[in-house]
Amino acid sequence: xxxxxxxxxxxxxxxxxxxxxxRTIDEHTPLITGGIVDSFSMVSLKRFLELEYDIDxxxxxxxxxxxxxxxxxxxxxxxxxxxNPAPR
Amino acid sequence: xVGSTGxxxxxxxxxxxxxxxxxxxxxxxxxxxxxxxxxxLCTLGRGAATALIWEDWEGRERRYTYDDLRVLSNGxxxxxxxxxxxxxxxxxxxxxxVPALYLAxxxxxxxxxxxxxxxxxFGEESLFTRLEDAGTSAIITxxxxxxxxxxxRDRLPALAQVIVTDLPPGALQxxxxxxxxxxxxxxxxxxxxxxTAQTPSVLHYTSGTTGQxxxxxxxxxxxxxxYLTAKWALGLxxxxxxxxNADPGWVTGTSYGIIGPWSCGVTQLVLDSxxxxxxxxxxxxxxxxxxxxxxxxxxxxxxxxxxxxxxxHDLSSLRHLASVGEPLNAEAxxxxxxxxxxxxxxTYWQTETGCIVIANMPGMRVKPGSMGKPFPGITAAILDxxxxxxxxxxxxxxxxxLAPGWPSMIAGYWNNPKAFAAKFHGGWYICGDRAALxxxxxxxxxxxxxxxxxxxxxxxxxxxxxxxxLENPAVAESAAVSKPDPINMxxxxxxVVLKPGxxxxxxxxxxxxxxxxxxxxxxxxxxxxEFVDALPKTRSGKIVRRILRAKEWGEPPGDLSTLMED
Numbered sequence: 001x002x003x004x005x006x007x008x009x010x011x012x013x014x015x016x017x018x019x020x021x022x023r024t025i026d027e028h029t030p031l032i033t034g035g036i037v038d039s040f041s042m043v044s045l046k047r048f049l050e051l052e053y054d055i056d057x058x059x060x061x062x063x064x065x066x067x068x069x070x071x072x073x074x075x076x077x078x079x080x081x082x083x084n085p086a087p088r
Numbered sequence: 089x090v091g092s093t094g095x096x097x098x099x100x101x102x103x104x105x106x107x108x109x110x111x112x113x114x115x116x117x118x119x120x121x122x123x124x125x126x127x128x129l130c131t132l133g134r135g136a137a138t139a140l141i142w143e144d145w146e147g148r149e150r151r152y153t154y155d156d157l158r159v160l161s162n163g164x165x166x167x168x169x170x171x172x173x174x175x176x177x178x179x180x181x182x183x184x185x186v187p188a189l190y191l192a193x194x195x196x197x198x199x200x201x202x203x204x205x206x207x208x209x210f211g212e213e214s215l216f217t218r219l220e221d222a223g224t225s226a227i228i229t230x231x232x233x234x235x236x237x238x239x240x241r242d243r244l245p246a247l248a249q250v251i252v253t254d255l256p257p258g259a260l261q262x263x264x265x266x267x268x269x270x271x272x273x274x275x276x277x278x279x280x281x282x283x284t285a286q287t288p289s290v291l292h293y294t295s296g297t298t299g300q301x302x303x304x305x306x307x308x309x310x311x312x313x314x315y316l317t318a319k320w321a322l323g324l325x326x327x328x329x330x331x332x333n334a335d336p337g338w339v340t341g342t343s344y345g346i347i348g349p350w351s352c353g354v355t356q357l358v359l360d361s362x363x364x365x366x367x368x369x370x371x372x373x374x375x376x377x378x379x380x381x382x383x384x385x386x387x388x389x390x391x392x393x394x395x396x397x398x399x400x401h402d403l404s405s406l407r408h409l410a411s412v413g414e415p416l417n418a419e420a421x422x423x424x425x426x427x428x429x430x431x432x433x434x435t436y437w438q439t440e441t442g443c444i445v446i447a448n449m450p451g452m453r454v455k456p457g458s459m460g461k462p463f464p465g466i467t468a469a470i471l472d473x474x475x476x477x478x479x480x481x482x483x484x485x486x487x488x489x490l491a492p493g494w495p496s497m498i499a500g501y502w503n504n505p506k507a508f509a510a511k512f513h514g515g516w517y518i519c520g521d522r523a524a525l526x527x528x529x530x531x532x533x534x535x536x537x538x539x540x541x542x543x544x545x546x547x548x549x550x551x552x553x554x555x556x557x558l559e560n561p562a563v564a565e566s567a568a569v570s571k572p573d574p575i576n577m578x579x580x581x582x583x584v585v586l587k588p589g590x591x592x593x594x595x596x597x598x599x600x601x602x603x604x605x606x607x608x609x610x611x612x613x614x615x616x617x618e619f620v621d622a623l624p625k626t627r628s629g630k631i632v633r634r635i636l637r638a639k640e641w642g643e644p645p646g647d648l649s650t651l652m653e654d
Contacts, residue, residue, distance in 0.1 A: 015602055018232055018233065018235045018236065019235040020231060020232070020234060020235040021231070021232040021235075022231075023232075030145060030362075030364075031362075032362040032363060032364065033145045033361050033362045033363075033364040033367060034145050034146075034361070034362065035145065035184065035360070035361065035362045036362075037362075038209060038362060038610050039362070039363055039389070039544075039575075040543075040544065040576075040579075040605075040610035040611055040613060040615075041605055041610040041613065043601065043613070043615045044598060044601040044602050044605060044613060047594060047597060047598050047601065048598050050594070051594040051595065051598065063392070064362070064363050064364065064389070065364075065365075065393075068364070
């Protein structure tokens, strides 16, 4: 798993798994479908990604389908980082 | 217009006595929801019929017949008795949509305790508030949620039993008891508690503008309403395969995710999974669902995924579609007609009503965007907010009001008679929503009459959010209001005044969001935060949320004469 995926995976595990929840998250674990991140909680994850990676994620691209896996999220971040990041 | 006429002529003059007669209930006689949703179906010869098909996000499936419900709910009741639970005790169900939840719900009711289902995504503060208020004596939960219970247990002296369904005994802490559905005895005979129509059954917490959420107390007699509305408003008949999206932590998930459908003897589907359009359509197709009760937020998410995805599945088994939680916009009705060949029928009700009260019913002419018409046995009106008299003029908005006394009207708010009394004016029960009537007697939703936020079909109270925000050391004060959202209709937005020395920014936004999500719930987490220098207040210092809300919705702010000047 590359550094970006690892960082996203670690953030999701830290922020969205309860103490004692021993599920493991890899880059293909269904996060939304699997009930780890719900659609309401996606906004806080989106804001974290925008701040951490200096990007602007359009709402139309922040969908449950994209955010369902670490791999999907990482692909989105990589695509947006290659485009113009949001000015800070 | 979609739909057809004729239904109204068929149901004219009918009332709740039809439901009582069909359920074999007399006004003063015994009635127990747990028995009526399991044993009674067995006495009718449906013991071998499939009652529950459960599936999780990994595709694991479990099936239960009505006889399984009978003996396993008996087992649950006996287990709880053995754990020291007595009739009248509040037993919280704090679980995902797993089979143990449904069986425990029936078992709690069979032994005469009060079921208190709570949304499993609630954070510890939301959980604590509701358990403390109810004086809950037992909670049934899972490994993934028990940490929240452990963190608040010391503050809950009434909580005597913490029952965990999927932890081995060696992993339990002191005062915790294991419950394993796989080894739970199948109990052939259990002396069901002799409850009557007025015996308390289910306690659901619901948010208001002021104060903490209130416990809406339901009674066993509510089954008459839930049975008849499931039959006529949702069109359920024996043999139906029915899916209700709602979580049992909310009233839809009990009234129409347990009581209504099982009292009608249908096969109920439960999918323990987050939203995934492909998964949902596959689930409906695989089990040949005939009736689907969903919510506008979910429907809008499906709309966003596109019609082509739906068309790749054979959903021809679906006979009736209905929707609940928030107004169903006309666009969604037309989309479902084009996509599924039939419209979603909007239904209106709330925690306090316990059952559907206004609806677009099967066979009735659907007016896209309308709430529909009152269910038989319900007298509904639009009242002038100043006089509380019915408004005769069509198109004039007022307060939605119901004549009290339908079987599932709540018996009261737990420990809060004053709040319960405040729901009634001039002999009417006031719903807290505003609507207008058209010339055909259809109701059209206008909005809430208070500051409560309806996000994704769930009510969130601003007070709970603002109180939790004060625990962030950076926050001086805040106001939580609704903001329009294309999928959820409304989402929470908070306006925050910071203490001197603190600066707003993305980092603090994320801290506030995650903090509220974990302490309260994902629903209460603001989807937007704005840091401001001051909040609009009256001269007496009360925050005027409606001005902030009006700005978000592009509406006029209303009366500003009582505002404190800057």
